[in-house]
Amino acid sequence: MVVWPRGVDEAAAIVRVAATHRIPLIPFGAGTSLEGQIAALGGGICVDMREMNAISPPSIEDLDVVVQAGVTRRALDARLRPEGVFFSVDPGADATIGGMVATGASGTTTVRYGAMRENVLGLTVIDAGGEIVRNPLAGAQVIGRLRPHPAADRLGGTLGLICEATLRIHPTPEAVAAAACTFPSLDAAVRCVVEVGQNSIPVARIELADERQIEGHHQHDQTSFAVAPTLFIEFHGGSQAEVEAQARDTAAIAAEHGGGDFAWASDEAERRTLWHARHRAMEATRAMRPGSGALTTDVCVPVSALADCIAATQADIAHHDLVTSIVGHAGDGNFHVIVLLDPTTRPTSPVARSSTPAWCGGRSSATGPAPASTAWATARPASWWRSTGRRRSR
Numbered sequence: 001m002v003v004w005p006r007g008v009d010e011a012a013a014i015v016r017v018a019a020t021h022r023i024p025l026i027p028f029g030a031g032t033s034l035e036g037q038i039a040a041l042g043g044g045i046c047v048d049m050r051e052m053n054a055i056s057p058p059s060i061e062d063l064d065v066v067v068q069a070g071v072t073r074r075a076l077d078a079r080l081r082p083e084g085v086f087f088s089v090d091p092g093a094d095a096t097i098g099g100m101v102a103t104g105a106s107g108t109t110t111v112r113y114g115a116m117r118e119n120v121l122g123l124t125v126i127d128a129g130g131e132i133v134r135n136p137l138a139g140a141q142v143i144g145r146l147r148p149h150p151a152a153d154r155l156g157g158t159l160g161l162i163c164e165a166t167l168r169i170h171p172t173p174e175a176v177a178a179a180a181c182t183f184p185s186l187d188a189a190v191r192c193v194v195e196v197g198q199n200s201i202p203v204a205r206i207e208l209a210d211e212r213q214i215e216g217h218h219q220h221d222q223t224s225f226a227v228a229p230t231l232f233i234e235f236h237g238g239s240q241a242e243v244e245a246q247a248r249d250t251a252a253i254a255a256e257h258g259g260g261d262f263a264w265a266s267d268e269a270e271r272r273t274l275w276h277a278r279h280r281a282m283e284a285t286r287a288m289r290p291g292s293g294a295l296t297t298d299v300c301v302p303v304s305a306l307a308d309c310i311a312a313t314q315a316d317i318a319h320h321d322l323v324t325s326i327v328g329h330a331g332d333g334n335f336h337v338i339v340l341l342d343p344t345t346r347p348t349s350p351v352a353r354s355s356t357p358a359w360c361g362g363r364s365s366a367t368g369p370a371p372a373s374t375a376w377a378t379a380r381p382a383s384w385w386r387s388t389g390r391r392r393s394r
């Protein structure tokens with residue numbers, strides 16, 4: 001069953017019904033999460049939050065804005081830009097704020113502005129018993145206070161339904177510049193990122209793409225980047241001179257690692273094209289093998305371990321002879337491998353089983369924090385569902 005609440009009271013009533021009848025509850029934002037979080041494995045009520053999409057007038061003095069959970073990132077951006085402010089968290093997909101709070105989303109600008117944790121000032125949440133919990137002060141405190149209702153042990157693990165959020169917003173920078181820079185190897189590009197961080201250059205974005213990814217962009221987005229391991233970098237500053245200084249320092253470090261000249265996106269339209277392409281990494285990779293399925297991994301390690309982790313991952317990819325691309329929010333030590341799969345390959349096949357743990361489990365245990373690998377456990381290609389005769393829940 002899918003329900004679409006239009007306000008906090010309706011949402012609370014839905015949660016109370018689920019709690020009373022012990023029915024699993026699966027909130028749904030935009031469905032862009034990649035790890036199987038919205039799969040209703042035990043059935044239940046899917047609460048689609050997209051009709052709760054109101055945005056209050058932003059407070060320019062306090063630099064905050066109150067939004068309902070179903071507001072999407074792009075809708076919020078369109079509302080805020082004319083006011084000279086922006087919401088910084090950008091996971092790439094057009095996710096909802098509720099989904100971004102629930103997953104603790106990060107993204108291309110986290111290296112400078114932080115993730116959801118740093119940008120959520122308050123929340124209104126329905127706890128699993130149906131009670132409305134409001135805390136205008138600290139989103140993290142609300143999450144900490146939520147306890148599953150004793151009668152709600154089958155709410156599918158949902159601690160609460162996020163209905164509203166007070167978000168930190170930032171003044172639009174006076175000067176912005178973006179560029180792409182190619183490197184002789186992925187390793188050289190990563191080492192450049194590490195050194196940019198060590199030198200405290202406040203880059204707003206620093207994103208990694210391997211040559212396969214760039215080839216995919218050519219096929220999918222008709223881009224003309226040079227085909228080589230690449231960093232996409234954006235600089236924000238209070239003046240043109242500040243941005244130029246950041247760019248000069250970064251270019252000097254890039255040159256030490258064999259980086260080429262910066263190919264500048266000269267105006268806003270070109271910048272948008274550049275980041276639009278970066279945000280379509282998955283589609284671009286799939287364009288290299290039309291009709292193929294894709295599995296993404298998500299690994300985050302201390303930045304100091306990133307180069308070794310990626311090198312070991314590349315060796316695994318070569319060993320298994322897989323078609324992949326690598327992209328990442330390199331400044332945060334985060335990268336994804338997008339593995340193209342023949343749509344007829346079952347997730348239980350030897351190649352899938354033998355290759356995936358190296359990036360989703362084994363590698364991370366050697367080098368750092370845990371990745372998100374739930375997708376492997378729960379997400380199955382359509383062909384798998386067909387072959388079993390079972391129906392995929394939403």
Ligand SMILES: Cc1cc2nc3c(=O)[nH]c(=O)nc-3n(C[C@H](O)[C@H](O)[C@H](O)COP(=O)(O)OP(=O)(O)OC[C@H]3O[C@@H](n4cnc5c(N)ncnc54)[C@H](O)[C@@H]3O)c2cc1C
Nearest residue numbers: 027029030031032033037095096098099100102105106162
């Ligand atoms: C191309 C691409 C790139 C991506 N890059 C990144 C990235 O760089 N960083 C990153 O963090 N993520 C990334 N993602 C993943 C995704 O965009 C984020 O996880 C996003 O935060 C999910 O938001 P959503 O609205 O789509 O949520 P959904 O996918 O609908 O839901 C995600 C989870 O949140 C729960 N949820 C949704 N709404 C609510 C609510 N109102 N109350 C309580 N729980 C709720 C759902 O039940 C589910 O468990 C990427 C996705 C794609 C497709």
